[in-house]
Amino acid sequence: MSGVKHAGTLELRGERLCLDFANTVGWHASDHPQEWLLSYTDLLNWSLHAGIITEQQNEQLLQDAREQPSLTEGILTRAINLREALYRIFSYVVQGHAPKSEDLAILQEAYIEAISHAHIVPKDDSFTFSWQHNEHALDFPLWSIAHSGRELLLSPELRRVKECPGDGCGWLFLDKSRNQSRRWCNGQDCGNRVRVRQHYQRRVAATSQTDDIL
Numbered sequence: 001m002s003g004v005k006h007a008g009t010l011e012l013r014g015e016r017l018c019l020d021f022a023n024t025v026g027w028h029a030s031d032h033p034q035e036w037l038l039s040y041t042d043l044l045n046w047s048l049h050a051g052i053i054t055e056q057q058n059e060q061l062l063q064d065a066r067e068q069p070s071l072t073e074g075i076l077t078r079a080i081n082l083r084e085a086l087y088r089i090f091s092y093v094v095q096g097h098a099p100k101s102e103d104l105a106i107l108q109e110a111y112i113e114a115i116s117h118a119h120i121v122p123k124d125d126s127f128t129f130s131w132q133h134n135e136h137a138l139d140f141p142l143w144s145i146a147h148s149g150r151e152l153l154l155s156p157e158l159r160r161v162k163e164c165p166g167d168g169c170g171w172l173f174l175d176k177s178r179n180q181s182r183r184w185c186n187g188q189d190c191g192n193r194v195r196v197r198q199h200y201q202r203r204v205a206a207t208s209q210t211d212d213i214l
């Protein structure tokens with residue numbers, strides 16, 4: 001698989017789990033989105049890549065999944081519904097619109113489901129939710145994603161969420177720069193593409209002005 005792009009090699013540039021998960025679609029804001037979660041195995045690959053499941057857990061879940069294909073199909077559908085709701089919610093907020101109530105309901109339902117499986121455990125000097133006691137549940141990856149979505153939506157960090165302005169890109173990220181100057185999902189990629197196009201447009205405009213003079 002080396003060199004081949006797949007769910008487990010996607011760039012994680014969202015700075016928050018829920019945003020990275022929303023970015024498991026390429027060209028999300030275009031009319032030709034590219035889906036990277038085509039199977040439950042893709043969901044596990046991405047979850048391992050994003051650090052929400054361990055290697056050992058991945059192997060166990062893969063093995064369990066083979067015995068319950070109908071269950072994993074349902075979980076993939078739930079994952080994609082949650083992801084699209086997260087994308088729309090944050091994208092609407094970025095644009096200054098109120099998210100749709102049906103999308104908030106999807107997130108709320110996923111969050112309540114997540115919390116119903118969580119244990120409160122000590123972490124550093126504080127406490128956190130943990131799902132490790134239930135690590136063999138097939139929908140384990142969805143819980144921390146839903147939790148992350150709810151946390152970000154209710155956090156002051158919400159105002160730092162941005163959507164890449166690259167044509168049709170639609171990648172979401174949290175701008176962690178001190179002066180909030182991050183514009184692109186990836187300056188090498190979308191940033192460059194737009195700069196090249198603007199340069200080309202300026203050259204075309206300059207040439208046509210010269211033509212007018214002549």
Ligand SMILES: [Zn+2]
Pocket residue numbers: 164165166169170171184185186190191
């Ligand atoms: Zn972009």
